[in-house]
Structure formats: structure tokens, C-alpha cells
Amino acid sequence: MGYGDxxxxxxxxxxxxxREVRAAAEREAARILEExxxxxxxxxxxxxxxxxxxxxxxxxxxxxxLGRERERVSLLARRExxxxxxxxxxxxxxxxxxxxxxxxxxxxxxxxVGDAPFEVEVDPGAAEACRAALARLDPAAAARATVRExxxxxxxxxxxxxxxxxxxxxxARLERLWPEAEAELAAMLFAEAGAWPGSTA
Numbered sequence: 637m638g639y640g641d642x643x644x645x646x647x648x649x650x651x652x653x654x655r656e657v658r659a660a661a662e663r664e665a666a667r668i669l670e671e672x673x674x675x676x677x678x679x680x681x682x683x684x685x686x687x688x689x690x691x692x693x694x695x696x697x698x699x700x701x702l703g704r705e706r707e708r709v710s711l712l713a714r715r716e717x718x719x720x721x722x723x724x725x726x727x728x729x730x731x732x733x734x735x736x737x738x739x740x741x742x743x744x745x746x747x748x749v750g751d752a753p754f755e756v757e758v759d760p761g762a763a764e765a766c767r768a769a770l771a772r773l774d775p776a777a778a779a780r781a782t783v784r785e786x787x788x789x790x791x792x793x794x795x796x797x798x799x800x801x802x803x804x805x806x807x808a809r810l811e812r813l814w815p816e817a818e819a820e821l822a823a824m825l826f827a828e829a830g831a832w833p834g835s836t837a
Contacts, residue, residue, distance in 0.1 A: 646772070653772070658740050664732065673824065680825045686713060687826075714826055718818055721825075722810070729806035733791025735765035739773070741793045741804045742766070746774050754797040755782045759789040766793070 690706045738758055754777075758766045763783045770778035786794070791806035810817075 646775075649772070653739065653743075656736075660736055660740075664737070673821075684826075686710075714822065717825060718822060721821060722814060722818075725810055726807045729810060730788075730790045733759050733762070733789065733806060735762060735769065737791065738762060738766055738793050739769035742769055742795075743773055745793070745795050745802050745804055746777055748802060749777060749795065749797050751780075752797050753780045753782070754795055755784065757784055757786050757794040757796070759791065760785045760787070 687710050690710055742756070756766055756770070763785050766783045767778065767781075770781050770783070792804050792809065794805055794808075795802040
């Protein structure tokens with residue numbers, strides 16, 4: 637088998653592994669979203685009860701100012717609940733990274749690296765697995781890479797090329813997806829309490 641054949645076989649294997657890792661990451665994302673939906677059920681019930689109590693109080697008082705204040709308090713409570721949910725999701729994601737996910741994220745980021753030296757930051761204890769994944773995915777890129785471990789786990793990888801930073805950690809991905817996910821979660825949480833401002837419900 638010649639060098640070209642070896643490179644082709646390695647590329648095919650890397651593509652197959654990347655597909656498998658993507659599929660696993662999609663399953664993991666679906667599982668995390670399902671867990672988040674389940675975790676919001678209790679919060680939803682408490683918020684609905686609180687909103688119903690607030691509505692009854694506003695009706696008894698009958699004052700327009702009280703109605704506005706109730707709405708403000710309700711919106712603040714909703715905002716606080718969504719922020720708490722986001723913090724909980726970030727915490728859950730921090731512990732869900734693994735070598736397979738890191739390899740998938742590296743496969744997505746390597747085309748953006750170019751030919752320059754670069755640094756990869758991974759979770760504590762994941763440096764060797766990252767080096768191995770880089771060597772499998774792109775041996776030339778692996779030779780230009782410096783791999784270091786982050787001080788705390790957060791799942792995913794962060795790549796620095798010169799002054800440019802490609803943050804593909806799980807909290808950063810959640811941050812990018814949060815505006816879209818927030819509207820869906822708010823609609824689920826507050827369906828009985830009225831539409832969330834900015835939602836399509």
C-alpha cells in the first residue's frame with residue numbers, strides 16, 4: 637500500500653469516525669435537551685401556581701398600577717427561571733464532554749485552522765486523547781498543534797490560531813443556540829401563564 641493509499645484510507649477512517657461522533661453528539665444533545673425539558677416541569681408548575689396567585693391578587697386589588705407591577709414581577713420571575721435553567725444546562729454540559737466529542741469538534745474546526753501553528757485547549761485529562769485524535773484526523777495539523785488542558789472541565793474544545801479564537805466548548809455552543817432554545821423553553825414553561833414576549837406562542 638502506497639503513501640497515497642494510506643492517506644486515503646486514513647481520510648476515509650477519519651470521515652467515518654467524524655460521522656459516528658456527530659451522530660453520538662446529536663444523540664447526546666437530544667438526551668440533554670430531553671433532560672432539560674424534564675427538569676423544567678417542576679419549575680413550570682411552581683411558576684404557573686405563582687402566576688395564578690399573582691393574577692388573583694391583581695384581580696382583587698383591581699388597580700391598574702398593581703396589574704402592571706404584577707406583570708413586571710411575573711416577567712422577572714420568568715426571566716429568573718430561564719436564567720436558572722441556562723445556568724443548570726451549562727453546569728450539566730460541563731461534565732458531558734469526552735474524547736469522541738472532542739474529536740468530532742476538532743474535525744469541524746480543523747478546516748478553519750489553515751497552515752498556521754495553533755493551540756487546542758481541552759478538558760483536564762483529555763490532552764493525550766486530543767493529540768491522538770489530531771494525529772488521526774490530520775497528521776500535518778497535529779505537528780503544528782500545541783495541546784493544553786483547561787483549568788476546569790467544560791466539555792468541547794477551544795482553538796486559538798494567532799489572535800483568532802474558535803470556541804467550540806459546550807457552554808459556548810449553548811450560548812450561541814440559547815436565543816432560539818429560550819423561546820421554545822419559555823413556551824413550554826409558561827404556556828398556561830401566557831405567551832413569553834418574543835415567543836411565537
